[in-house]
Amino acid sequence: xxxxxxxxxxxxTSIIFFIGGILIIFSFNYLPIQDAINALTQYLPLTxxxxxxxxxxxxxxxxxxxxxxxxxxxxxQQEKTIAFANPQGQVTISLSAVEDLIKRLVRGMPEIxxxxxxVIAGKKGIAVDLRLILASEVNIPDLTSRLQxxxxxxxxxxxxxxxEIFVKIHVAKIISTxxxxxxxxxxxxxxxxxxxxxxxxxV
Amino acid sequence: MIPEDSRTDLGTIRxxxxxxxxxxxxxxxxxxxxxxxxxxxxxxxxxxxxxxNPSGIKVDIDKNEEIRINVPxxxxxxxxxxxxxxxxxxxxxxxxxxxxxxxxxxxxxNIQGVEK
Numbered sequence: 001x002x003x004x005x006x007x008x009x010x011x012x013t014s015i016i017f018f019i020g021g022i023l024i025i026f027s028f029n030y031l032p033i034q035d036a037i038n039a040l041t042q043y044l045p046l047t048x049x050x051x052x053x054x055x056x057x058x059x060x061x062x063x064x065x066x067x068x069x070x071x072x073x074x075x076x077q078q079e080k081t082i083a084f085a086n087p088q089g090q091v092t093i094s095l096s097a098v099e100d101l102i103k104r105l106v107r108g109m110p111e112i113x114x115x116x117x118x119v120i121a122g123k124k125g126i127a128v129d130l131r132l133i134l135a136s137e138v139n140i141p142d143l144t145s146r147l148q149x150x151x152x153x154x155x156x157x158x159x160x161x162x163x164e165i166f167v168k169i170h171v172a173k174i175i176s177t178x179x180x181x182x183x184x185x186x187x188x189x190x191x192x193x194x195x196x197x198x199x200x201x202x203v
Numbered sequence: 204m205i206p207e208d209s210r211t212d213l214g215t216i217r218x219x220x221x222x223x224x225x226x227x228x229x230x231x232x233x234x235x236x237x238x239x240x241x242x243x244x245x246x247x248x249x250x251x252x253x254x255x256n257p258s259g260i261k262v263d264i265d266k267n268e269e270i271r272i273n274v275p276x277x278x279x280x281x282x283x284x285x286x287x288x289x290x291x292x293x294x295x296x297x298x299x300x301x302x303x304x305x306x307x308x309x310x311x312x313n314i315q316g317v318e319k
Binding site for chain 2: 158
C-alpha cells in the first residue's frame with residue numbers, strides 16, 4: 001500500500017512538473033505552440049491502431065487516477081477516526097461526526113453566532129479547537145467556561161469514552177447585533193429604495 | 204462482485220453481495236437513532252454516473268466464506284454513538300444470519316456524521 005502511494009505521488013509529481021515545464025517553454029517562446037501542434041500531428045499518425053493505443057492510454061490514466069484518489073481518500077478517512085472494537089466488529093467514529101455533534105450542540109446557544117470546530121484525536125486524548133464568533137453582550141470567560149464543560153460532557157456522554165478531552169477556544173470576532181440592526185433600520189428609513197425607470201411605461 | 208453460493212441436492216443457491224448489503228441496510232435503518240446510511244467514494248461516483256443513490260455498505264467474502272460488512276452511518280443528534288453502533292451490529296448480524304444462514308465474521312461500523 002505504501003509503495004502504491006509513493007508510486008502515485010511520483011507519477012503525479014512528474015506529470016505536474018512536465019506540464020509546468022511545457023508551459024514555461026511556451027511562455028518564453030522557446031518552442032512556438034504551432035510547432036508543437038505540428039510535431040504532434042506529424043509523429044502521431046491517426047491510424048486505427050494509434051487511436052486505440054491513445055484511447056487505452058487515456059483509459060489507463062483515468063483508472064490510475066481513480067484508484068489513487070480512492071487510496072488517498074480512504075487513508076485520510078482512516079486517519080481521522082476514533083476507533084474501538086466490539087465483539088461483532090470494529091466501530092469507527094469519524095472526527096467530522098464529532099464536529100457535527102459540536103455544531104448541533106452549539107445551535108441552541110444564541111450568544112454564539114458562528115462556530116468552526118476542529119477535532120484531533122491523539123494519544124493523550126481528544127483535542128477540540130474551536131473558533132468562535134460571539135455576540136457583543138456576552139461575558140466571554142463565563143460563556144467559554146460553560147461551553148468547554150458542555151462540550152466535554154457531551155462528547156464523553158455521546159461517545160461513551162473516558163479519555164481526556166481538551167477544549168481550546170479562540171474567539172475570532174465579536175459582532176454587535178443591536179448596532180447592525182439599528183443601522184439597517186435607519187438606512188431603510190432615510191433612503192427609500194428608488195427603482196430606476198419606475199415611472200416609465202405606466203398608464 | 205462474487206456471489207455467495209451453497210449447494211443443495213437440487214442445485215446451487217447463490218446469494219449476491221448486493222442482497223446481503225440490502226439486508227444490512229434495512230436492518231440498520233430499523234434502529235432508532237440511525238438517520239441514514241452514508242455513502243463512500245465509490246458509491247458517490249456511481250451515484251453521479253447513474254443518477255441513483257446507492258448506499259455505501261460494502262460486503263466482503265473471504266476464502267473461508269466468512270462475511271465482513273462495512274457500514275457507514277449517519278446518526279441522529281442526541282443518541283449515544285457506541286450504543287447505536289452496537290445495536291446496529293447486533294441487528295445486522297441477526298437479520299443476515301436469519302435470512303441467509305451465512306456466518307458473519309465482522310460488522311464494522313463507521314459513523315461519519317451526526318444530523319438532526
